[in-house]
Amino acid sequence: MRTISSEQIEQAVYELAKNACLRLTPSCLRALHTAASTEEKDSAAAFALQTVLQNADTAAKEKMAVCQDTGYAVILAEIGQDVHIEGKLFSDAVDSGVRRAYEDFCFRKSICDPITRVNTADNTPASVHTEIVAGDSVRLTFLSKGFGSENMSRLFMLTPAKGVAGIIDAIVETVRLAGSKPCPPVYVGVGIGGTFDTCAFLAKKALTREIGSSSPREDIAAIEREALKRINELKIGAQGFGGNTTALGVSCEWAPTHIAGLPVAVNIQCHCVRCEKITL
Amino acid sequence: MKKVTLPLTDETIESLTAGEGVLLSGTILTGRDCAHKRICEFLDQGKALPFSFVGETIYYAGPCPAPEGKACGSCGPTTSARMDSFAPRLLDLGLKGMIGKGERSDEVCKSIVKNHAVYFAAIGGAGALYGNAIRKSTLVAFPDLLSEAVYRFEISDFPCIVAIDCHGNNVYKKA
Numbered sequence: 001m002r003t004i005s006s007e008q009i010e011q012a013v014y015e016l017a018k019n020a021c022l023r024l025t026p027s028c029l030r031a032l033h034t035a036a037s038t039e040e041k042d043s044a045a046a047f048a049l050q051t052v053l054q055n056a057d058t059a060a061k062e063k064m065a066v067c068q069d070t071g072y073a074v075i076l077a078e079i080g081q082d083v084h085i086e087g088k089l090f091s092d093a094v095d096s097g098v099r100r101a102y103e104d105f106c107f108r109k110s111i112c113d114p115i116t117r118v119n120t121a122d123n124t125p126a127s128v129h130t131e132i133v134a135g136d137s138v139r140l141t142f143l144s145k146g147f148g149s150e151n152m153s154r155l156f157m158l159t160p161a162k163g164v165a166g167i168i169d170a171i172v173e174t175v176r177l178a179g180s181k182p183c184p185p186v187y188v189g190v191g192i193g194g195t196f197d198t199c200a201f202l203a204k205k206a207l208t209r210e211i212g213s214s215s216p217r218e219d220i221a222a223i224e225r226e227a228l229k230r231i232n233e234l235k236i237g238a239q240g241f242g243g244n245t246t247a248l249g250v251s252c253e254w255a256p257t258h259i260a261g262l263p264v265a266v267n268i269q270c271h272c273v274r275c276e277k278i279t280l
Numbered sequence: 281m282k283k284v285t286l287p288l289t290d291e292t293i294e295s296l297t298a299g300e301g302v303l304l305s306g307t308i309l310t311g312r313d314c315a316h317k318r319i320c321e322f323l324d325q326g327k328a329l330p331f332s333f334v335g336e337t338i339y340y341a342g343p344c345p346a347p348e349g350k351a352c353g354s355c356g357p358t359t360s361a362r363m364d365s366f367a368p369r370l371l372d373l374g375l376k377g378m379i380g381k382g383e384r385s386d387e388v389c390k391s392i393v394k395n396h397a398v399y400f401a402a403i404g405g406a407g408a409l410y411g412n413a414i415r416k417s418t419l420v421a422f423p424d425l426l427s428e429a430v431y432r433f434e435i436s437d438f439p440c441i442v443a444i445d446c447h448g449n450n451v452y453k454k455a
Contacts, residue, residue, distance in 0.1 A: 044451065048441075051403040051406050051409065052403060052405050054409060058408045058412065059407075062412075064344075064353065064354050064407070066354070066408060067404075067405050068341065068353065068356050068407040068411070069342075070344065070354075106345040106353045107345075109426065110342075110427070119427075119428075148358060148359040148381075151362075180452055181361050182359075182382075239441075240382060240383060240451075241441065271405055
């Protein structure tokens with residue numbers, strides 16, 4: 001049994017939140033550079049991509065948030081079952097880290113009551129997903145999730161007869177309907193299988209993968225490739241100005257499902273992928 | 281890129297063509313979801329607005345707090361479509377320009393033409409660059425809405441694409 005204090009958790013979340021909001025992931029930057037190089041010089045799409053890359057540079061240098069939508073703080077925690085967390089309740093420690101980082105680094109507080117719309121004023125609560133895993137370490141993944149793209153996400157309860165073709169159609173249709181609204185080129189996280197709720201979680205988890213990574217399952221990797229190809233044929237392009245890159249990548253995570261169903265969740269991420277990880 | 285001074289004049293609006301890049305300088309108001317809802321509630325109740333829309337340009341944005349030494353924090357555009365249900369009403373009141381990101385509804389496109397107005401697309405996800413182009417920020421109304429309050433910004437060389445011009449040409453419908 002290993003003991004980890006709630007202060008360690010809080011401090012780790014603080015650092016993850018700070019770094020996530022101030023910089024894009026290396027795989028996102030690489031994908032944006034590639035996208036920029038494929039657009040016609042002087043096109044609106046090229047201008048958009050160059051602006052976004054210049055912005056990432058300015059944000060990192062001047063310690064400003066990459067995007068003013070510093071997002072819903074989403075934390076995926078894989079907690080080893082041989083770990084004992086001492087001190088505060090785990091979710092309270094996470095919220096404390098979020099609260100301090102968003103205040104100290106001038107990040108926007110974007111969380112509000114769904115009915116009254118009154119802002120909680122400190123960007124808490126975070127959306128915390130815990131998984132109990134083997135071992136004695138804690139792996140924390142922080143995703144700063146903007147809502148312009150979250151709003152464009154969809155969940156489908158397909159019939160099993162729809163199969164792989166139905167899955168790909170659902171992914172492509174979601175991106176098509178989103179159009180210029182979610183800040184394309186987007187990163188598409190897909191959940192396949194599970195239940196209504198686990199499917200949505202898998203889609204979120206898929207967004208924490210590196211852009212350009214493939215599913216270890218060849219048949220799922222083939223879905224990722226085909227969906228990406230078809231999305232880029234939509235020619236929505238950067239910011240919806242037309243162009244060759246509508247998505248930077250498609251990542252699918254899967255789980256077994258029920259014999260009667262084929263849930264597919266499509267979680268859209270804008271081109272500002274802000275995701276940080278640490279293992280304690 | 282063409283330099284455009286705000287507030288917009290009819291001549292300036294006439295000269296803008298969908299697809300061209302512009303650098304905006306001058307003053308704008310901010311407003312997003314909650315501010316729009318509240319403004320329309322004021323109008324429904326016949327209450328006087330705390331500011332006028334006549335000749336103004338509105339920026340759909342909610343800034344990050346200003347770090348020390350800056351007028352404003354990161355402040356890129358939010359998705360304009362969420363303001364579509366409110367925009368025609370504000371255009372009828374004299375609003376001349378809108379800055380945001382993403383396509384607009386057919387109703388908004390028609391209202392832009394009818395009211396001889398213009399819609400500019402700022403680049404979403406470029407909040408740090410836009411924050412640096414804001415030289416002064418003053419609270420105008422609804423302080424309880426925090427980042428969603430209405431601010432007046434003085435902006436300088438604020439890069440945008442003319443997305444929908446006063447003749448109804450639309451950068452999102454070219455593809």
